[in-house]
Amino acid sequence: MTAQIELRNIDKYYGSFHALKGVRLTIEKGTFVALVGPSGCGKSTLLRSIAGLETITSGDIAIAGQNMTGVPPRRRDVAMVFQSYALYPHMTVEENLTYSLRLHGVGKAEARLKAGEVAATIGLSQLLGRYPRQLSGGQRQRVAMGRAIIRNPKAFLFDEPLSNLDAALRVQMRKEIRALHDRLGATSVYVTHDQIEAMTMADWVVVMRDGVIEQQGRPLDLYDKPVNRFVAGFIGSPAMNFLPATVTPDGQGLTLDGYGADRIPLASPAAPGQAVIAGMRPEHLRMAQGPASFHLEVGTIESTGSATYLASADGALQLVQSERADLRPGDRVGLEIDPARIHLFDPETSARI
Structure with a gap:
């Protein structure tokens, strides 16, 4: 397998606070990786560092074989899906989907064609003319994912995208996100505090605590052979x-x-x-x-x-x-x-x- 994202000895400080401590992680092309851990463990900071939204203190980040350390977010060719959807309320679904293409000079006709293709993929073909306020939470999250898909990025980065949804819709959406990942052959990095999401969606789970990777591996390997008491207590519900x-x-x-x-x-x-x-x-x-x-x-x-x-x-x-x-x-x-x-x-x- 080819490494799509490589993190080499990543350190991140906020003043005197050491948020990430020598993190090393290789994410293979086409895999779905979940970063999981309690609040404050560093998982979102790590994701934002990959996206370029956080400046790392030391270490190197490579994406698709190119060193991206210090490269601005817009040039990293990754797409981020946020917890808050981050849709433009004054734009229709189609306009939200095509916004990034239009910024990069793609013609109106071509952008509309791509928006139609993406909308069909995520089940929003009948909603292209609606505004975000006219959509349900699940539909808004689909639009946010569609906006990421339309760019055909080197990696999808999900920052707790289902936290605002009710329990039944979370179950449905995690199946849809995984199915979408498989259809696209994408490389996905997914941050969540919900270990059930991590276990059911990911090929590879990375458990973090206090800025350090405690254990990484296939979901059932972490369940069957946790390396320490923390991982054993975090993976599994109810807890061990x-x-x-x-x-x-x-x-x-x-x-x-x-x-x-x-x-x-x-x-x-x-x-x-x-x-x-x-x-x-x-x-x-x-x-x-x-x-x-x-x-x-x-x-x-x-x-x-x-x-x-x-x-x-x-x-x-x-x-x-x-x-x-x-x-x-x-x-x-x-x-x-x-x-x-x-x-x-x-x-x-x-x-x-």
Whole structure:
């Protein structure tokens, strides 16, 4: 594969604040990459640095093999789709779509032809004469994407484009954005704080914290083998349970601190007697059919009809059941887990063991 975007040791300071810390990232041509992390982690700053909207303090940015460090945004040949749509309210859909072409001297007839082609691609052919105020939120976001598509850029940059939409429309639009990416054979970089968006849309997920890339990889690789407790807790919904535990003297099992638990087998040996943090995803815990590994005293019960969410009274332990559960707060439930589903983390460094 050919590298379409290369970030080499990117540092960004705002005064004394170190927003990006030696970021290195290669984005291959034709891939959909999601930058994900909590607010303030640096993901939007990184995206804006690629676009040229932020001036990096040090490092190099290459796009399609050309060094773009210091090159103004208009000459980077990338298209940005913003959370706020950023449409011109006094222009029709067609005029919004063709604005950038007209700025670059494209003739009126050719611009209209391209606008018609793009509108057909994004399902807006009947709305070319309308103004943004006459459109729904989803339609406005389609116009914003169409304005990016019409330029045929080297990369599409999405800055939390679905944050202003309701839940049902977000699900629909993320499918449309991914389908559009595939049809165009585009290179897309997508910033979101929603790990579900990242997991369902992207080929490659980059998890950031405090200006550093904590882990990057295919979505299911991050889910199955998080490198540390932060990534483990960020990827997955509901979040992973983290329980203090001690490896048994033979190194073949665990006992959970404070749960009076029996020995829980481990899939592979660990250091005998070592104190660890045991990570268990709520969806991997199940109600025991026989002897239980440990127990949960039910604190809260939430049912969506298709699933039941249970949490302990102290909120430290959650599990998800795919069936309805006839339980009440205060009930004691026996739990078990496949040993291969247990993740171990170092209590001091938070790194995966």
